[in-house]
Amino acid sequence: MDKFELRREILRERSIMDTDDRRESARRIRETLLDQPWVQMAGLVACYWSTGTEPATEGLVFALWKHGATVILPVLRDDDDLDWAVYDGPDTLAPGRHGIMEPVDTRRGVDTIRTAALVIVPALAVDPHSGVRLGRGGGSYDRALARVGPNVPTVALLNEGELRPGVPAEPHDQRVRYAALPSGIRVIPVKEST
Ligand SMILES: Nc1nc2c(c(=O)[nH]1)N(C=O)[C@@H](CNc1ccc(C(=O)N[C@@H](CCC(=O)O)C(=O)O)cc1)CN2
Numbered sequence: 001m002d003k004f005e006l007r008r009e010i011l012r013e014r015s016i017m018d019t020d021d022r023r024e025s026a027r028r029i030r031e032t033l034l035d036q037p038w039v040q041m042a043g044l045v046a047c048y049w050s051t052g053t054e055p056a057t058e059g060l061v062f063a064l065w066k067h068g069a070t071v072i073l074p075v076l077r078d079d080d081d082l083d084w085a086v087y088d089g090p091d092t093l094a095p096g097r098h099g100i101m102e103p104v105d106t107r108r109g110v111d112t113i114r115t116a117a118l119v120i121v122p123a124l125a126v127d128p129h130s131g132v133r134l135g136r137g138g139g140s141y142d143r144a145l146a147r148v149g150p151n152v153p154t155v156a157l158l159n160e161g162e163l164r165p166g167v168p169a170e171p172h173d174q175r176v177r178y179a180a181l182p183s184g185i186r187v188i189p190v191k192e193s194t
């Protein structure tokens, strides 16, 4: 299955998920993450504001912020690269491209993600063996994750069943080190560069 087909399949599966199941899945993903000491200890967290049928991140962003972390959220640039701005509460967001809510705060630049202690990313699927992530197809996170150091935890948020072998990989694809699922955290085995 190529990237295009897999994207379409997962978007379809997400679209037919029952509202209660979707809410429960997002709640368990959030609890899973917030239970991790390395999440609780991160002072600067790069996260994202969920859209459409993605597992909801509003509660996660709010909890991290309440807990005292500085949370930065992506601002999608015209070239599909990601700028970053600080989340400062629910009233400080406004819709950007694709209708995704973005902080109205000053843009801090594409390199701001380099300073994050934890990077939480959206994905449609992740390969459990390689950590290769399937995104929306803009290559935004391929560029953003390339700026993140090898020791910084990178986590994709997935519904059950979206961690699946056979995600097509291209040379530019960046990997994640963890997947957060409703059933718990999965660690992706570390691989030397291929
Ligand atoms: N929540 C979230 N924020 C994100 C991403 C993401 O995947 N999820 N991105 C990851 O790179 C970047 C935005 N890239 C995107 C690229 C395409 C579409 C898109 O095709 N949207 C559909 C329908 C929206 C929906 O899901 O309902 C569209 O516009 O038709 C969305 C985001 C940065 N911010």
Ligand SMILES: Nc1ncnc2c1ncn2[C@@H]1O[C@H](COP(=O)(O)OP(=O)(O)OP(=O)(O)O)[C@@H](O)[C@H]1O
Residues within 6 Å of the ligand: 003, 133, 134, 135, 136, 137, 138, 139, 140, 141, 142, 143, 170, 172, 173
């Ligand atoms: N460093 C880069 N600079 C410019 N374009 C890039 C870069 N990395 C990837 N791309 C381009 O982005 C396009 C989409 O890549 P891909 O399908 O892997 O996106 P994705 O990871 O699924 O999407 P996203 O990260 O936005 O969720 C490709 O055509 C690729 O050429």
